[in-house]
Amino acid sequence: MSIPTSGSTSATYQIVNGRIVTPTQVIDNGVIQVENGIIRYAGTAAEAPAFSPALSSALQADSAQQGTDAAATVTTYDAAGGLVVPGFVDIHVHGGMGQDFMDSSPEVLDTITSFHASQGTTAILATTMTAPHEDIARVLEQVHAYVRADRMPGAQVEGVHLEGPFISPKWPGAQNPGHIVLPNVEWLEEWHAAYPGLIKQLTLAPEREGALELIRWLREHQITAAAGHTDATYEQIMDAVDAGLNHAVHTFNAMTPLHHRKPGVAGAVLGTPAIHAEIIADGIHVHPAAVSLLAQLKQDHNLILITDAMSAAGLGDGNYMLGDQPVKVINGVATLPEDSGTLAGSRLTMIEGFRFLIEKAGLSILRASEAASGNPARQLGIYDQTGSLEAGKRADMLILDEQMELKQIFIKGNEFVYN
Template sequence: MTADRLALTGARLVLPGGVVEGDRLAVEGDRIAGLGGSATPGDLDLSGYTVVPGFVDLHVHGGGGASYSSGIAEEALQVARTHLEHGTTTTVASTVTGEIDDLARQASVLSELVEDGVLAGIHFEGPFISHNRCGAHRPDLLRDPDPALVRKLVDAARGHARMVTLAPELPGGLDSVRMLADLGVIAAVGHTDSDYAKTLEAIEAGATVATHLFNAMPGIAHRAPGPIVALLEDERVTVELINDGVHLHPSVLDLAYGTAGAARVALITDAMGAAGMGDGLYPLGPLQVEVKDGVARLVEGGAIAGSTLTLDVAFKRAVTVNGLGLNQVVESLSAVPARLLGLADRIGGLEPGKLADLAVVDSATYDLVAVMRHGEWITGGDRFAPIATA
């Protein structure tokens, strides 16, 4: 077996059609070459392990002590590397509210990394959001979603803008949703004070994602269902969920799955710079965040400021805390976001011809043990011994 050809034998494989025990997966170059067949000498023995597609994160701001909003390429590389080591083989870089010109400069830097294959695109979260639901975004920098301003950011991304989060109730909101839909950029409803009716208008205008559903939006009231119900009930909308045990109670995540189903859920991190690090002080755009016991909050005001989550932890929680099936979890962590990004032909599933982006977890504990991207081991590959005989 040459250096650019390998096979994993004996693993549990989570495939689009179901879970297969003790199967074989062959890799050639950067692609999955085949599934099944008999083990051959030199195959890597993955007995006791489960192989899933690499995770796809639609919404992440930072990690490893670095931030995508810094405007510094080296910091962006550090973020991507940190989450890659935790199983995220495809990542979209999310910005935070700032001056329009600053965001445009950040987009220019991040676009180069998209062109280099490090990132899968850019997500602008803010400044087109509600003052009443701004969370960890600076209120004085917020702007109404005037289509001309929104277009300025999209253009600054040089064709690599994947998503814009906005509050559709603000002046220009619905027009911006329509414009984004026409441009092929995901319009996401989030950090919004919208009611049920206005949210339905946004969906009709072309909004297709709910930014971290439940967080930074009105809750459900029995006479005022608000945006949550509108977003959950419409089959055209994919809902982001942060499964870190802080942003959502497990029963709320269960409610979302029970209503929308795994095919409409994208598990995200919304991680800031402390992901993969310890407690301490960290920047989040122009704001300061204190992380204590793994929970990130603004120094001023104490609002939750993103998460310290990585997707391997979200995976384990979904299986062990929420009791979701492996196929459901893989759909939400890989297949659904891959489809949203228009990359389902290349990533998001263990299928021949797709990129060999894999995460390997312990079948008993569901802890991440190894990561492969484009056919190359990133972490953990040296733990698997080749078998001597078939």
């Protein structure tokens, strides 16, 4: 297994000669200054202030103790005209490198988060499957302990996304239909009491009995209520929006489609600004034209790139598991073994999805960056900390070359190296 490590440089440095992607513009010949892992300046070279870590009292004290010159410790990275973008935030991902979040342990979590960090993801939601109560509870226990230990070497786990088990048996996708149950507020109350703030998103079928009550509870507790694996009508989705639903998982997949007389879930997602729309931009789950259409309609911070990656991400064709469901991967496409028409997650990475949005769906670099970083950070409520290159935010950043290949990765200011 590859071992993730931090780079040898300190978390105080500057990046020069980059095309800096800010929330509002791409700045040519830009500069980013980072001090103690926090962005202090992101803008033009011409307007950049004089930069020396000697301005930091902490660094001054450390330098004095070691008998060194603080200014001499400044490292400069040359982006060589490449893009500098905020780290990606993946809110819907099941695993990678042969591991699944449903099997969470410190080692499994290290493996998954380090692999996805190597692909540009700096913040992540551990996503579960439709499973029995005790299996979900065990994942929550493991992830809670992992986050509290505060030793995450890769993508920072910001919480858990529960995908199910309150979904529709008519649209299970690759979820195990034997574990589907009706919405149960008591389960959420139990888990929230045990692990307050850990659950960030719940995917459910809004048409199921008890769903509206659960949606109201979720919104009262600042948890994203998401429609997915659902047989709902357009009208049922709008009722759910009134109750607090504000998100749709893997738009177009595992939901009632758009028809001119029956708009369905897809129609409700397309036409309702209050619904933030996830998209798997791999050219397998959704045609590029449909991705482009969705992007044209979701221009108010409500388009979100996800991977929905499962354990095969980072590996080749073969047989894998998604939760307790066997999956086959042939020519890079993951499906159920006996049903090649049912997609079972993906092998997508965020850097691949970012490039797809630009090269295949026609989004601008700004829009693609917003979908991959800013919008999911906003939906998670962590946009004040990460998701954009602005002063005061933690230095979660990627340097890309002219072909938009990853060159360097920084998480909380530290260079991330994946050996």
